[in-house]
Amino acid sequence: MKPVSIVRAALAAAGLLATALPAFAEPPAKELFGAQHTAAAMPSQSVGFYSRGCLAGGVQLPEDGPNWQAMRLSRDRRYGHPQLVAFLERLSREAAERRIWPGLLVGDMSMARGGPMPSGHASHQIGLDADIWFQPMPNPRLTREARETFPFRSVLREGTFEVDDRIWNDRYRDLIKLAAEDPQVQRVFVHPGVKKKLCETSGRDRAYLNKVRPIYGHNEHFHVRLYCQPGSVGCEDQPSTGTGDGCGDLGWWFNVALQPPKPGAKPFKPKPPLTMAALPKACRTVLAAAGRGAGEPMVAAAPPARETGVPATASSYSGATPGGFAPMPRADVPLPRERPLR
Numbered sequence: 001m002k003p004v005s006i007v008r009a010a011l012a013a014a015g016l017l018a019t020a021l022p023a024f025a026e027p028p029a030k031e032l033f034g035a036q037h038t039a040a041a042m043p044s045q046s047v048g049f050y051s052r053g054c055l056a057g058g059v060q061l062p063e064d065g066p067n068w069q070a071m072r073l074s075r076d077r078r079y080g081h082p083q084l085v086a087f088l089e090r091l092s093r094e095a096a097e098r099r100i101w102p103g104l105l106v107g108d109m110s111m112a113r114g115g116p117m118p119s120g121h122a123s124h125q126i127g128l129d130a131d132i133w134f135q136p137m138p139n140p141r142l143t144r145e146a147r148e149t150f151p152f153r154s155v156l157r158e159g160t161f162e163v164d165d166r167i168w169n170d171r172y173r174d175l176i177k178l179a180a181e182d183p184q185v186q187r188v189f190v191h192p193g194v195k196k197k198l199c200e201t202s203g204r205d206r207a208y209l210n211k212v213r214p215i216y217g218h219n220e221h222f223h224v225r226l227y228c229q230p231g232s233v234g235c236e237d238q239p240s241t242g243t244g245d246g247c248g249d250l251g252w253w254f255n256v257a258l259q260p261p262k263p264g265a266k267p268f269k270p271k272p273p274l275t276m277a278a279l280p281k282a283c284r285t286v287l288a289a290a291g292r293g294a295g296e297p298m299v300a301a302a303p304p305a306r307e308t309g310v311p312a313t314a315s316s317y318s319g320a321t322p323g324g325f326a327p328m329p330r331a332d333v334p335l336p337r338e339r340p341l342r
């Protein structure tokens with residue numbers, strides 16, 4: 001064999017080998033996307049589905065705005081579609097103007113190029129999901145350092161699935177309602193106990209409740225999801241939440257989903273991590289694209305005095321605070337993705 005043929009044969013063998021390998025031999029997409037800390041320099045587009053996709057041309061929520069603070073900055077998860085950033089600005093401003101809350105503590109959005117995250121969320125992949133803490137922005141504001149360790153706080157009474165009335169008040173309801181009534185919002189996720197409280201306290205003004213969906217976790221924060229935005233041709237819509245208030249079918253959550261598993265029940269098995277092959281092809285382009293330069297003005301905001309000293313790397317996150325960002329049940333609990341449709 002000539003040297004060239006040997007090389008060709010070797011390449012072919014390698015190619016064959018690569019295609020013959022099972023999918024789980026590929027590096028998980030969460031590692032590839034988790035290593036990205038610049039947005040892809042492309043027009044802003046959400047690609048794929050909320051739990052299976054990526055984000056081109058993401059913009060970053062400023063660390064501080066007139067009525068918000070971004071939390072856990074070292075996680076580097078403050079990216080989103082420009083409309084998500086605009087929504088958070090709008091919600092925080094309106095909440096302050098209506099004297100609901102003085103400001104929002106904003107948790108995870110998406111990573112710089114979206115994609116599956118190394119820890120925490122199944123969704124948040126296409127720049128249209130954001131977590132908002134169930135705590136008003138403190139006065140004085142939190143330092144950057146304090147935002148790394150400021151404790152999560154559940155709104156549920158300890159050991160129960162009921163909202164703690166020593167914490168909860170109508171302002172919490174009004175904030176969720178304001179979010180759900182925003183025309184850009186597709187749905188809002190809260191703990192079933194929170195949904196129950198909303199059902200009990202919304203009176204006749206309850207149309208917004210159809211967008212508020214019960215889900216595991218989400219007792220320390222609520223999660224807002226926007227619709228696919230114009231221009232995102234590869235963005236997959238999620239089915240509508242319909243028109244009912246969803247208050248009649250909470251029993252399944254309390255009686256089944258949140259209960260300890262029956263003896264002998266099949267344990268919940270986490271799915272294997274997504275590979276690039278499982279994501280839309282365009283996500284390879286997003287992953288390989290040049291990064292957008294640092295310091296480019298992307299979203300107007302009023303930055304307060306900055307402290308320094310917190311490295312902006314996801315790896316510096318201590319990771320020692322489960323719950324607030326882990327909307328998953330214990331590993332032995334069967335996992336419904338959504339409440340059953342009525």
Ligand SMILES: [Zn+2]
Pocket residue numbers: 121124129130131222223224
């Ligand atoms: Zn979330």
